[in-house]
Amino acid sequence: MSSNSMWGGRFQSAPAAIMEEINASIGFDKALWRQDIQGSKAHVAMLAKQGIVTEADAKAISQGLDQVAQEIEKGDFTFSRSLEDIHMNVESRLAKLIGAAAGRLHTARSRNDQVATDMRLYVRDTVDALDLQLADLQQALAEKALDHADAVMPGFTHLQSAQPVTFGHHLMAYVEMLGRDRSRFKDARRRMNECPLGAAALAGTSFPIDREATAKALGFDRPTANSLDSVSDRDFALESLSAASICAMHLSRFAEEIVIWTTPQFALVNLSDAFTTGSSIMPQKRNPDAAELVRAKSGRIIGALTGLLIVMKGLPLSYAKDMQEDKEGVFDALTSLSLCIAAMAGMVRDMQPNTQTMKKAAGTGYATATDLADWLVRTLKMPFRDAHHVTGKIVGLAAAQKKDLEKLSLADMQSVEPKITEAVFEVLGVTKSVKSRTSYGGTAPTNVKAQAKRWLKQLAKEKQA
Numbered sequence: 001m002s003s004n005s006m007w008g009g010r011f012q013s014a015p016a017a018i019m020e021e022i023n024a025s026i027g028f029d030k031a032l033w034r035q036d037i038q039g040s041k042a043h044v045a046m047l048a049k050q051g052i053v054t055e056a057d058a059k060a061i062s063q064g065l066d067q068v069a070q071e072i073e074k075g076d077f078t079f080s081r082s083l084e085d086i087h088m089n090v091e092s093r094l095a096k097l098i099g100a101a102a103g104r105l106h107t108a109r110s111r112n113d114q115v116a117t118d119m120r121l122y123v124r125d126t127v128d129a130l131d132l133q134l135a136d137l138q139q140a141l142a143e144k145a146l147d148h149a150d151a152v153m154p155g156f157t158h159l160q161s162a163q164p165v166t167f168g169h170h171l172m173a174y175v176e177m178l179g180r181d182r183s184r185f186k187d188a189r190r191r192m193n194e195c196p197l198g199a200a201a202l203a204g205t206s207f208p209i210d211r212e213a214t215a216k217a218l219g220f221d222r223p224t225a226n227s228l229d230s231v232s233d234r235d236f237a238l239e240s241l242s243a244a245s246i247c248a249m250h251l252s253r254f255a256e257e258i259v260i261w262t263t264p265q266f267a268l269v270n271l272s273d274a275f276t277t278g279s280s281i282m283p284q285k286r287n288p289d290a291a292e293l294v295r296a297k298s299g300r301i302i303g304a305l306t307g308l309l310i311v312m313k314g315l316p317l318s319y320a321k322d323m324q325e326d327k328e329g330v331f332d333a334l335t336s337l338s339l340c341i342a343a344m345a346g347m348v349r350d351m352q353p354n355t356q357t358m359k360k361a362a363g364t365g366y367a368t369a370t371d372l373a374d375w376l377v378r379t380l381k382m383p384f385r386d387a388h389h390v391t392g393k394i395v396g397l398a399a400a401q402k403k404d405l406e407k408l409s410l411a412d413m414q415s416v417e418p419k420i421t422e423a424v425f426e427v428l429g430v431t432k433s434v435k436s437r438t439s440y441g442g443t444a445p446t447n448v449k450a451q452a453k454r455w456l457k458q459l460a461k462e463k464q465a
């Protein structure tokens with residue numbers, strides 16, 4: 001076996017098998033083939049325009065690259081591990097297709113700026129696709145919320161019944177979270193959108209290249225300003241993984257709620273057959289596997305962020321082969337997130353609240369105690385702290401009699417606070433409780449409807465743009 005045809009000039013023999021195995025990235029970085037060819041075409045067009053290669057060579061290279069793309073697309077391309085990575089696999093095939101001119105493509109660049117460019121393009125494309133998916137999930141949530149803006153359910157703190165809320169209100173909380181996720185991705189995209197191509201190995205190049213031109217051709221806002229930083233920076237990947245991790249954490253919390261809500265002891269929500277699985281031994285079971293997997297996949301997404309931070313933290317400038325380890329984590333994390341969002345959107349569109357059970361559950365655990373305290377403040381002008389104390393005693397009385405708050409007699413309530421009147425019962429029902437919470441951002445159905453409509457309008461507007 002001979003030395004590497006791409007860089008083996010000073011080498012006398014081939015790498016050890018284990019060297020090839022640890023060194024090669026083609027097994028995973030072939031995912032970058034589109035971006036690699038896109039980057040090379042922009043580079044060669046610029047080289048020709050600048051008179052660095054002839055128009056004829058540039059044309060041959062560009063057409064050859066198109067052919068390589070077609071072969072990969074069709075599955076006719078043979079990836080070779082001895083050619084290490086996607087960059088050299090493409091270039092080597094190009095040489096077979098067009099001959100010696102292929103060797104001019106790599107003028108004034110290096111694999112270091114090439115891979116940095118490919119990765120930025122890949123992450124940018126992926127983040128754009130994730131944004132559309134997140135918008136779709138927001139839409140599914142807002143539509144469901146509008147349908148169930150006044151379905152009363154228990155609201156929890158510490159996973160203990162706290163105060164009644166509406167199902168719509170709960171779903172709209174996730175619309176807000178996803179809104180922040182989208183803005184984090186957008187923010188990362190803005191900083192990511194600078195082109196490292198032309199930084200070459202680390203120091204720039206003596207050829208009269210036009211970095212503005214390649215940046216523009218590839219849809220970047222501008223070229224990166226420092227060649228060392230250009231080839232050694234992976235902030236764009238870290239920022240995107242960070243946004244992905246926070247988003248995955250949100251989806252995982254929602255997934256956990258779906259698992260809780262669908263358990264028969266809660267039975268607040270039903271998922272259809274489409275998003276549940278059966279048990280091979282217990283015929284009664286309907287398992288929320290999709291939700292469980294969304295919950296679990298947050299692990300590998302957050303793991304990818306941690307992994308890459310650790311890869312990067314000890315690296316002196318500029319490029320080091322360690323950075324090749326950015327890829328699997330990024331590819332896997334962003335692909336996993338995409339799958340999680342799609343599964344969530346499916347579950348949201350599919351889920352049906354058990355409104356009767358929800359309403360009943362909303363009343364248990366003395367969830368309207370705060371409404372009673374507020375009534376004492378409003379009607380009897382009691383300081384809130386005193387009202388809290390009085391309410392606590394009344395709740396204790398109801399608990400002793402194993403009754404809901406609104407089932408307690410007026411006489412019993414008056415035994416704690418004589419000034420309480422019949423009118424108190426008007427605030428003790430769960431429906432009245434949620435209706436009364438009209439403060440901005442509160443759970444009142446009128447608020448929930450307004451918020452859902454506002455988001456749906458905003459999402460429709462985004463779609464038109």
Ligand code: ARG
Nearest residue numbers: 025085111112115321323324
């Ligand atoms: N496969 C490499 C990577 O992903 C490409 C860059 C290699 N550069 C080098 N000087 N060996 O990082």
